[in-house]
Amino acid sequence: MENGGPAPIRCKAAAVCRAAGEPLVIEEIVVDPPKAHEVRVRIICTSLCHSDVTFWRMKDFPGIFPRIFGHEAFGVVESVGEHVDEFAAGDPVVPTFLGQCSDCVDCKSARSNMCSKYRFAVRPGMLRDGTSRFSDASGNPLHHFLGVSSFSEYTVVDVNHVVKINPAIPPSLACLLSCGASTGVGAAWKLAKVEPGSSVAIFGLGAVGLAVAEGARICGASKIIGVDLNPEKHELGRPFCKKFGVTHFINPKELGEKPVSQEILEITDGGADYCFECIGLAALMNDAFLSSREGWGKTIILGVEMHGAPLSISSHQILHGKSVIGSLFGGVKPKEDIPILADKYLNKELELEKFITHEVELTDINKAFDLLHQGKSLRCTIWMDKDAK
Numbered sequence: 001m002e003n004g005g006p007a008p009i010r011c012k013a014a015a016v017c018r019a020a021g022e023p024l025v026i027e028e029i030v031v032d033p034p035k036a037h038e039v040r041v042r043i044i045c046t047s048l049c050h051s052d053v054t055f056w057r058m059k060d061f062p063g064i065f066p067r068i069f070g071h072e073a074f075g076v077v078e079s080v081g082e083h084v085d086e087f088a089a090g091d092p093v094v095p096t097f098l099g100q101c102s103d104c105v106d107c108k109s110a111r112s113n114m115c116s117k118y119r120f121a122v123r124p125g126m127l128r129d130g131t132s133r134f135s136d137a138s139g140n141p142l143h144h145f146l147g148v149s150s151f152s153e154y155t156v157v158d159v160n161h162v163v164k165i166n167p168a169i170p171p172s173l174a175c176l177l178s179c180g181a182s183t184g185v186g187a188a189w190k191l192a193k194v195e196p197g198s199s200v201a202i203f204g205l206g207a208v209g210l211a212v213a214e215g216a217r218i219c220g221a222s223k224i225i226g227v228d229l230n231p232e233k234h235e236l237g238r239p240f241c242k243k244f245g246v247t248h249f250i251n252p253k254e255l256g257e258k259p260v261s262q263e264i265l266e267i268t269d270g271g272a273d274y275c276f277e278c279i280g281l282a283a284l285m286n287d288a289f290l291s292s293r294e295g296w297g298k299t300i301i302l303g304v305e306m307h308g309a310p311l312s313i314s315s316h317q318i319l320h321g322k323s324v325i326g327s328l329f330g331g332v333k334p335k336e337d338i339p340i341l342a343d344k345y346l347n348k349e350l351e352l353e354k355f356i357t358h359e360v361e362l363t364d365i366n367k368a369f370d371l372l373h374q375g376k377s378l379r380c381t382i383w384m385d386k387d388a389k
């Protein structure tokens with residue numbers, strides 16, 4: 001203990017990524033105490049989102065490895081740094097990759113979830129001083145990921161990136177509100193503001209796409225069209241996707257030469273009111289746009305394009321009254337909206353259980369990567385300690 005403050009913690013296990021695309025390695029690490037405006041969180045469980053996989057694969061960004069991935073999690077505050085009034089040891093929390101200072105003009109506006117005081121960036125270190133709170137057994141620093149780094153028994157998170165969560169929600173379900181479920185549900189609820197009776201087309205039926213379906217179902221959409229290419233997932237998925245309110249399924253491979261957009265224009269008699277891209281491929285973003293209705297069709301982009309490829313949207317088509325919007329975290333303001341989503345779960349409006357298809361312990365985290373790659377899982381809960389369930 002230094003001046004009575006928290007001491008560094010030697011963590012029995014963290015899953016460290018030593019190089020892009022390589023299996024994670026379970027290592028003992030040291031997690032420093034939280035500095036001012038930071039909290040140290042004991043992670044109870046975490047899960048794998050496709051954004052972890054995208055950054056894990058990126059070989060063309062040197063200098064960001066070794067790194068601790070993970071940004072969808074649930075945990076308990078272990079200790080707090082100076083100037084932290086909002087949290088105390090023992091608080092159940094979800095960390096979030098998108099921060100909210102609650103003080104800047106954008107945080108105060110209902111129109112944005114993009115904090116402008118601490119702008120979103122994929123930083124290798126902490127939000128305020130850029131340094132790392134992690135070091136390996138040799139004392140070398142390990143990089144952070146998206147301000148969360150939850151593939152570790154303990155992590156340090158800026159207060160802007162952590163939200164208190166109702167303890168009535170089971171840890172594995174609270175974890176989903178930390179990224180995937182909030183992003184998808186939020187995109188339908190807050191961003192598109194899907195009205196009862198409207199038509200929705202979703203490209204990509206992973207957890208994010210199916211969370212859009214869940215949000216659209218809650219908002220009363222009458223047609224929810226799901227597009228996914230993975231035949232194995234599709235077959236397994238049919239009854240599964242129905243649980244999310246998906247009314248029509250399209251596997252582009254089964255359409256032959258016919259474009260997906262043509263099929264959607266026919267199903268919706270002119271184009272879907274709302275189209276969501278939940279894959280991360282620029283070509284599919286264009287398909288989503290082509291599937292949207294003239295006059296008012298809105299395309300919402302949630303997928304993260306690995307190389308930031310530009311969209312190729314016809315400047316003539318956009319004159320026909322269509323619009324395109326992209327979003328981080330589905331327009332959700334973490335500190336205000338996650339508690340609302342938690343209440344929706346507790347009121348039995350939002351069904352979170354169906355997103356969890358697998359569970360493993362941290363030592364088996366590479367299985368979670370395999371399952372996502374093979375298209376077999378939606379969300380795989382990764383427990384730090386199975387007895388903590």
Ligand SMILES: NC(=O)c1ccc[n+]([C@@H]2O[C@H](COP(=O)([O-])OP(=O)(O)OC[C@H]3O[C@@H](n4cnc5c(N)ncnc54)[C@H](O)[C@@H]3O)[C@@H](O)[C@H]2O)c1
Binds near residue numbers: 049377
């Ligand atoms: N905007 C945000 O804030 C935010 C938040 C979370 C995730 N994401 C992004 O959302 C996307 C989805 O994440 P996820 O965790 O649901 O991923 P996932 O891997 O679980 O799901 C992706 C789905 O897309 C399907 N797919 C892949 N290529 C396809 C193609 N060419 N045509 C049709 N379907 C195809 C896959 O079969 C899979 O079902 C990723 O790009 C992720 O990075 C964005």
Ligand SMILES: [Zn+2]
Binds near residue numbers: 049050051052
């Ligand atoms: Zn995510």
Ligand SMILES: [Zn+2]
Binds near residue numbers: 100105106107117118
């Ligand atoms: Zn702000």
